[in-house]
Amino acid sequence: MAEVNEEKSLNFIQQIIKDDKKNGKNESRVHTRFPPEPNGYLHIGHAKSICLNFGLAQQFDGKCNLRFDDTNPSKEETEYVDSIMEDIKWLGFEWEGDPHYTSDYFDQLFEWAVKLIKDGKAYVDDQSAELISEQKKSPTEEGIESPYRNRSVEENYDLFLRMKNGEFKDGEKVLRAKIDMNSPNMHMRDPIIYRIMNAEHHRTGNKWCIYPMYDFAHGESDYLEGITHSICTLEFEVHRPLYNWFVENLTDTEYRPRQIEFARLNLSYTVMSKRKLLELVEGNIVSGWDDPRMPTVSGLRRRGYTPDSIRMFADKIGVAKRENVIDVSLLEYCVREDLNNKAPRAMAILDPVKVVIDNYPEDKVEMMNIAYHQKDESMGSREVPFTKELYIERSDYMEDAPKKFFRLSEGREVRFRGAYILKCESVEKDADGNISVIHCTYDEETRSGSGSEASKRKVKGTIHWLSASHSLDAEVRLYDRLFSDPAPDGHKDVDYKEFLNSESLEILSNCKVEPALANVKPLDFFQFVRMGYFNVDKDSTKEKLVFNRTVSLKDSWAKMNK
RNA sequence: UGUCCCAUGGUGUAAUGGUAACACAGCAGAUUUUGAUUCUGUCAUUCUAGGUUCGAGCCCUAGUGGGACAACCA
Numbered sequence: 001m002a003e004v005n006e007e008k009s010l011n012f013i014q015q016i017i018k019d020d021k022k023n024g025k026n027e028s029r030v031h032t033r034f035p036p037e038p039n040g041y042l043h044i045g046h047a048k049s050i051c052l053n054f055g056l057a058q059q060f061d062g063k064c065n066l067r068f069d070d071t072n073p074s075k076e077e078t079e080y081v082d083s084i085m086e087d088i089k090w091l092g093f094e095w096e097g098d099p100h101y102t103s104d105y106f107d108q109l110f111e112w113a114v115k116l117i118k119d120g121k122a123y124v125d126d127q128s129a130e131l132i133s134e135q136k137k138s139p140t141e142e143g144i145e146s147p148y149r150n151r152s153v154e155e156n157y158d159l160f161l162r163m164k165n166g167e168f169k170d171g172e173k174v175l176r177a178k179i180d181m182n183s184p185n186m187h188m189r190d191p192i193i194y195r196i197m198n199a200e201h202h203r204t205g206n207k208w209c210i211y212p213m214y215d216f217a218h219g220e221s222d223y224l225e226g227i228t229h230s231i232c233t234l235e236f237e238v239h240r241p242l243y244n245w246f247v248e249n250l251t252d253t254e255y256r257p258r259q260i261e262f263a264r265l266n267l268s269y270t271v272m273s274k275r276k277l278l279e280l281v282e283g284n285i286v287s288g289w290d291d292p293r294m295p296t297v298s299g300l301r302r303r304g305y306t307p308d309s310i311r312m313f314a315d316k317i318g319v320a321k322r323e324n325v326i327d328v329s330l331l332e333y334c335v336r337e338d339l340n341n342k343a344p345r346a347m348a349i350l351d352p353v354k355v356v357i358d359n360y361p362e363d364k365v366e367m368m369n370i371a372y373h374q375k376d377e378s379m380g381s382r383e384v385p386f387t388k389e390l391y392i393e394r395s396d397y398m399e400d401a402p403k404k405f406f407r408l409s410e411g412r413e414v415r416f417r418g419a420y421i422l423k424c425e426s427v428e429k430d431a432d433g434n435i436s437v438i439h440c441t442y443d444e445e446t447r448s449g450s451g452s453e454a455s456k457r458k459v460k461g462t463i464h465w466l467s468a469s470h471s472l473d474a475e476v477r478l479y480d481r482l483f484s485d486p487a488p489d490g491h492k493d494v495d496y497k498e499f500l501n502s503e504s505l506e507i508l509s510n511c512k513v514e515p516a517l518a519n520v521k522p523l524d525f526f527q528f529v530r531m532g533y534f535n536v537d538k539d540s541t542k543e544k545l546v547f548n549r550t551v552s553l554k555d556s557w558a559k560m561n562k
Numbered sequence: 563u564g565u566c567c568c569a570u571g572g573u574g575u576a577a578u579g580g581u582a583a584c585a586c587a588g589c590a591g592a593u594u595u596u597g598a599u600u601c602u603g604u605c606a607u608u609c610u611a612g613g614u615u616c617g618a619g620c621c622c623u624a625g626u627g628g629g630a631c632a633a634c635c636a
Contacts, residue, residue: 340598
């Protein structure tokens with residue numbers, strides 16, 4: 001991985017780390033962590049955080065842990081743990097040692113809670129959630145202290161043990177830190193640090209019926225793992241004083257983890273909250289977490305995005321504290337950029353129409369050797385059969401075409417890529433007036449690569465083609481943005497689902513691909529010449545090939561005609 | 563009538579008191595056996611008002627605008 005390039009400017013987090021290292025803070029160690037809650041699939045916003053945390057560790061010769069923040073057994077599942085690990089690995093990162101779990105620290109966390117009680121810094125509150133919430137008041141008024149706030153240490157300790165032993169029902173009691181009910185920061189108004197929850201935990205089973213809250217568990221888990229820079233998103237900014245309060249009140253070493261907040265990623269034309277993505281999945285609005293239209297890592301993977309393209313994206317969007325909305329076109333630019341170099345070229349006809357070459361011998365089959373990549377010989381080449389009856393794209397023929405239409409029209413010539421120059425002579429139409437056959441003639445002297453003068457002739461257009469008798473059938477799925485509005489969840493009075501794009505998925509079942517694609521496997525990717533980048537879907541079988549369009553090619557012709 | 567955070571082209575990000583730059587998007591052109599790629603050119607930026615300074619996008623003050631915070635979620 002790239003070292004920190006002195007030429008390149010540092011983002012504000014890199015700057016902080018550089019300074020900390022220079023000043024010898026925490027013995028100049030750098031240790032970050034990626035701390036997902038296993039209650040959903042990772043999305044592109046998490047990918048930004050992953051690239052940040054793991055990237056920082058690489059750049060500063062440090063380490064990065066993976067830690068599942070699993071303090072809420074009612075929402076968390078092993079399925080999510082597995083998918084998260086798969087996605088991180090796929091993105092190309094390796095965490096330090098084994099994955100960690102906040103649940104690994106439940107015993108220590110409990111001991112620390114007891115310490116707070118014994119130091120007179122925590123108390124058991126018998127009030128309901130509603131009452132406690134009411135007493136906290138609003139940020140602009142002073143809160144009211146709980147009547148249980150001044151219980152004795154002994155009573156608190158006894159009660160807390162009984163909470164742990166399962167003597168109370170859910171919600172009957174909580175443990176609160178005793179801080180300041182008048183703090184202008186709501187998080188300091190005696191925050192709850194343990195609640196009773198009789199739920200089975202995905203890892204600890206039924207061992208516990210009390211679980212620590214995020215603010216208490218997160219910072220202390222950082223502390224236990226020796227994390228130096230605890231990077232999170234902006235909404236945790238107001239939690240930082242509490243993060244520091246726990247560390248100050250529970251530990252007696254010099255070492256201090258530091259929480260740093262950055263602005264989360266927002267992408268235009270999409271939604272990013274786990275809740276909304278879950279809703280799309282459970283409402284069957286999409287086919288699953290890995291629906292190729294989803295901004296999830298698994299969706300992007302299935303769509304044909306490469307790990308490199310996502311890392312490139314994360315690098316280009318930068319890191320700052322300002323709210324931002326990144327244009328999806330930047331994401332698309334990144335895949336195109338990556339795939340342009342990596343994708344073998346192939347020919348596929350999405351909307352076929354037949355071409356008959358009137359002057360071509362009836363049963364002749366010529367094998368045209370065509371490179372997989374024009375600029376990268378190492379990709380090799382394949383043979384593509386050329387015959388009298390071919391398929392071309394229906395949109396590559398136009399009646400009464402304008403001068404700037406560089407494709408087939410009566411009397412016009414076009415290069416059939418890697419084969420001959422053909423001239424369109426006439427067309428046949430069916431009863432409905434649709435074109436059924438395009439009649440052409442070919443010039444034998446113009447065969448590609450033959451070196452003849454005629455073969456070097458320039459014609460304005462080049463189109464792709466397939467032999468009608470050799471081509472394979474395929475299904476092609478075209479995707480468009482899931483939402484038609486740039487900010488689907490940015491409207492106060494309109495639900496984001498109102499902006500769902502009804503044309504986000506188009507299935508073409510009558511497509512043709514070249515015979516060289518007979519043995520493709522899921523995730524194999526190609527550029528279908530002139531059409532875009534495509535990959536093989538997991539639904540694909542030998543009997544029924546299925547391709548996803550990852551992204552179209554830039555199309556200045558289409559743009560010109562808008 | 564609180565606390566905290568943020569403010570640079572259309573969108574992002576840089577410039578760390580010394581010529582406001584890079585990318586994406588847009589536009590125009592060259593090349594091209596992919597109307598792709600590549601290449602060239604081009605449009606467009608410091609929220610406002612004061613202050614400090616020889617010099618301010620950067621430091622200070624005030625204002626304006628945006629955001630976060632009032633789950634027994636993370």
